[in-house]
Amino acid sequence: MNFEVISPKTTPELLNAIYDNQTENFRIGAGFTDLINQFKTQETEGLILINLTQLKDDNFKLIIENKTNFQIGALTTASEIIDNKSIKENFPVLYQAASKLASTQIRNVATVGGNICNVSPSGDMTAALIALKATCHIIDCDGNERKELLSSFIRGLKKTSLTKKEIIKNITIPKNAGQNLKSGFEKVGSRKSMEISIVSLAYHLQLTNDGIITHAGVACGAVAPTIPFTTSACEFLIEKNINTISENDKEEFAIKVLEYANPISDIRASDWYRKEVLFNVSKTIFGK
Amino acid sequence: MIITFKINGEIKTQEIKSSLLLIDLIRDVLRLKGTKPGCLEGECGACSVIVNGAAINSCMYLAINVDGKEVTTIEGLGNNENPLHQVQEKMLENGAVQCGFCTSGMVMTTKAYSDKCIAEGITPTREEVKKSLEGNLCRCTGYAKIIDAAEAVYKK
Structure with a gap:
């Protein structure tokens, strides 16, 4: 590896670094748990790394509770997500996704922004954030800002709407309407640790005191080029009671989730297996 | 590029190439060979060191990013009065070392985790101890004894 590094300390320095290098081959890195491995297998001569x-900058680094949402800085690490009590309480799906990601050593450095911008279909925190209807807040080196729903920010395999001038500053998650939740992250792999998902299912259901589903967010990972938000499956759940939901409805929900799956066969699992697993996992999120 | 950092309690200023990895700074520049290069892609944890209290894989960490920070390697755990850290004592007592290649990584991860648990007043369960070591592989398959040792750190 042989690359040049620019390490901005402030946001203006960061934006200048992006502006000044528009004609150069540059990459942006935060936790480096994916990027260093990429660099090791490719030519890095002439590459500029914005570190x-x-x-x-707190806007990039902190978890802040605002009036209507929670703001998570793009540079927040998976460990910081796990240690944050508000996240654990309000968004168990995100807490569980961060906990199930890789290992302690990787969670200590891997960032939310990196997980999103690496655009892997098996990105665990990304799947949770899609289920939570998160929005990306993006700034560019000309001083513009824009917002985009994470589910549309990701445009395809390894593709986002991010231009060479832009960077994600933070992500916001809308606050829950109430306290009653059924929220979690199911990750299926061949072992528990250091695993890249064969199938993952991120779900965040908001309930009335009686168990009626009022809001639903479900996203499935590692079964399509992107991490789809399963709109029709979510709509199907609205006004169902989680305590009395029938076996037929659970199956119908799972069939609707499966409509979003278009998996490939690879070293980890066949497309058939991924679909079977997704179907079975989808049925079980309601509990026994 | 010049960086200043603390390693095993000692402040060092060092000129390095900006793309140098932390593991190479530790092993090749500072000649501290206790940090082991295993898979070199973040899977095995043999290269684990502690940066500002957190265990990280030094094979995926840029050396320039320890500027202003505190790094502890396995060599930094002992001193003349106490040559072995408590975690190392427990590894010995439990027969948790076989070929030894993974041991320094196991010790560093366990030390960082036990420091965190002690600071928060938590005694972890065996499952939690296991999870804390999920980023460390042992090719001698000695996990039971390693987990026994890591768990024993919390027993009086």
Whole structure:
């Protein structure tokens, strides 16, 4: 590896670095748990790395509770997500996804922004954030800002709407309407640790005191080029009672989730297996 | 590029190439060979060191990013009075070392985790201890004894 590194300390320095290098081949890195491995297998001569590790800006780094949403800085690590009590309480799906990601050593450095921008169909925190209807807040080196729903920000395999001038500053998640939740992250792999999902299912259901589903967010990972938000499956759940939902309805929900799956066969699992697993996992999220 | 950092309690200023990895700074520049290069892609944890209290894989960490930070390697755990850290003592007592290649990574991860648990006043369950070591592989398959040792750190 042989590349040049720019380590901005402030956001203006960061935006200048992006602006000044528009004609160059540059990459942006934060936790480096994916990027370093990519660099090791490719030519890095002439590459410029914009290193975010030394950036000091709370808008990029902190988890902040606002009036209507929670704001998570793009540089928040998976470990910081796990240690945050509000996240654990309000968004168990995100807490569980961060906990099930890789290993302690990787969680200590891997960031939310990196997980999103690596655009892997098996990105665990990304799947949780899609289920939570998260929005990306993006800034560019000309001083513009824009927002985009994460589910539309991801445009395809390894593709986002991010231009060479832009960077994600933070992500916001709308607050829950109430306290009653059925929220979790199911990750299926061949072992528990250091696993890249064969199938993952992120779900966040908001309920009335009686168990009626009022809001539903379900996304499935590693079964399509992107991580689809399963709109029709979510709509199907509205006004169903989680305590009395019938076996038929559970199956119908799972069939609707499966409509979003278009998996490939690879070293981890066949497309047939991924569909079977997704179907079975989808049925079980309601509990026994 | 010049960086200043603390390693095993000692402040160092070092000129390095900006693309140098932390593991190479530790092993090749500082000649501290206790940190082991295993898979070199973040799977095995043999290269684990502690940066500002957190265990990280030094094979995927840029050396320039320890500027202003505190790094602890396996060599930093002992001193003349106490040559072995408590985690190392427990590894010995439990026969948790076989070929030894994974051991320094196991020790560093366990130390970081036990420091965190002690600071928060938590005694972890065996399952939690296991989970804390999920980023460390042992090719001698000695996990039971390693987990026994890591768990024993919390027993009086």
